Amino acid sequence: MAAVPERPTRPGLTRQAVTFGRGLLLPALAILTALILGALVIVLSDPDLVTLFGVDPVAALGASWDLVAAAYGALIAGSIGNPGDLVGALAAGDLDAFVAALDPISVTLQRSTPLIFAGLSVALAFRSGLFNIGAEGQLYLGALFAVFVGFSFPGLPFFIHIPLAVAAGFLGGALWGFIPGFLKARTGAHEVIVTIMLNYVAYRLIDLALKTDVFQRPGREDPISKEVVESAALPPLIPGLAAGVHWGLVIALIAAAVVSWLLFRSTKGFEFRAVGLNPQAARYAGIDTGRTVILAMAVCGGLAGLAGTSEVLGSNRRLVSGLSPGYGFDAIALALLGRSRPLGVVAAALLFGALRAGATPMQAATGIPIDLVVVVQALVIMFIAAPALVRGLYRIRAGRTTGTEVFSKGWGT
């Protein structure tokens, strides 16, 4: 993790380790509590089980345990697979079986990829004192631009086509981030309302674009774009697993490193954080806060745009109107969970990616809807945002207070 400049002296290694462990305790408890409450939701939403509790509480308890175990078991099996299979395949020297056993992890990493980009977007905004609820819309704009470049120039060599498509995706998202940044800097419009509205505008824009001859696949009536050509497609990272994790993950990790450098090592990043912590002080220090806000929002939008880009170039190879299952909203939870640090965001994205990856097999196996994951995520954010709740629940003493680096400033001017 990058050292934070605001701390003048480095504490001893053990102290650092203790602080680091303390820092992990709260998120871990938050996730645990959210999962327990999620189990409660699973049980209480089953009318048969609820009636059984009135008749035979012991049997109902057993049945509840079985149901929750089946659901979370399927969730885990779908997200990290069976470690026994991995070890067995390794011992037998069976490469194909080993790769097959990697499949759930590969899907988890694939689902984590857009989450990393979107989480970085929201985290960078938080650090700059901005609230980016528009990652979802920015994601779609990025996907729109990237898919256009992706299907438009067949015959380009991949080392030109891929960077071009990725740059287009960044640009699309950046455009959608620039608008709220510009309006905030020039008119004082609160970015929360503007980004939310731009999400809805983006949905309609995608629907509209997918009806035009430019985007719609020839011969199709439904909203689906043309196929991204091979030279612009991000190839799979694990050979033999065509549907899983792709090179978008590598780009995402590079993006995390770049954001880390930008925030904590560069002058621009210093300005972002200064404006985020105290805009008045930043202005007195000679920082052009308006331009900083515009630039920060544009970069945030670009990062979210890359989330859409990696989806259309890597996982889907086409744009459909339901491309994102809400990655842009998951991103808010991710940024809070990762304390708006790039490394934290990556870790949180892996966790949420696992939840997303395991949710589909969970629904298939037990009939419990995917949306459970959204409920769990909302609970995680609540416990992270209100640490006093978790501390009270587990009777933990308050440590060094670490704020969420966010403060709302009301609407309008």
Added chain:
Amino acid sequence: MTAAATTVGAGSAGLRRQQLFGFVYLALAAIIAVAFGAATEPGATSSFELNAPRVAVQLPPLVVPSAPTAYALAGLCAFLGAVQLTRGFGARNAVVLGAVVLLFIAGFLVWAASTRSMNLVGVLQGTLQRATPITFAALAGVLCERAGVVNIAIEGMLLTGAFVAAVAASATGSPWIGIIAAVVVGALLAALLAVLSIRYRVDQIIAGTVINIFAIGMTSFLSARVLQRRPELNNPDRLGPIQIPLLSDIPVVGPIVFNNNVFVYAMFVLVVLIHVALFKTRWGLRVRAVGEHPKAADTVGIDVLRTRYQNVILGGMLAGVGGAFLVLGSTGRFDREMTAGRGFIGLAAMIFGGWAPVGSFFASLVFGFADSLQARLSILNVPIPSELLLMVPYVVTILVVAGLVGRARAPAADGRPYEKE
């Protein structure tokens, strides 16, 4: 800080703003003439029906020649633009802006109804219907923000209210119990928001976002898990329109205003009631004091935190009613994510309406009109993509929040937690 900057630059900015608006008016006049006037077939007429179905007094339709009418509207708009550029309208700026918007809409309608017949009463009926949930959301926002709590969880409260209303009304067979259930659940979510933001001093926008995500996840989860297996739980009786005798027979106005369901009448009453309560009673003065200057309010013995709790919970109840309307007063069933941002549009209406109930109501009508017109035009097969029209409310909201259309001032302590010293 920003206030000081605006005062310093007010003179020159005022001039530039005036000229800018003049040019915008001229541009709109050009659009009316070219896109609406010249685009119609020569000699075509636009016809507007003025009758609702089954009314006693039948009015003849209003028929106007399309192109000449559009040109006349364009001319009027250009005249206003020219005056704006040279002299300006001073204090009457807002009125002129409203007039220009009306001229533009009239021009658009003339074009859309060219060679067709458009039922104007139907559009306006739809306007009021679609403005109702937005108004309830806006009223909820007014109550919360006047006391200094930003509530972006209204969207989630509407959604949860809609879900609970559908289930409770279906299970009991009584829409009234559905409404009560929605009010209770709205109050519960609001209480959660209040505890998080007032007691634990969680950032109010984060607390609101948590509730929104929770509401989307929970209602989607339950509708997939419970309502799909038990569809009889998503089949409530709707509350139909109640005709008010005599008043509903007034031509044009009667069917629009006096033939609605109980939600719409309740909305009329609540808008007036909350407006009077906020601005003419001791209670309202105290609420506004808490929102503007909590410390001063505390000093004179007003319980700041208690006022905030009360207002947030009252707001949640109103949002619950708005959600119940979506099911019991409108579609008759719950669908996942059926609110489609109406809670957020309600917040925009609140800002547009200057944090006042009556203003918010008129702002909601603007959004309702855009929505209703969009639905009517897609029925009429007007050659304009419905997606483009569906964007209009959201784009208008952005323009409103950016202060490009009107400018309002938020309560001074809006969004700031209060800590007693």
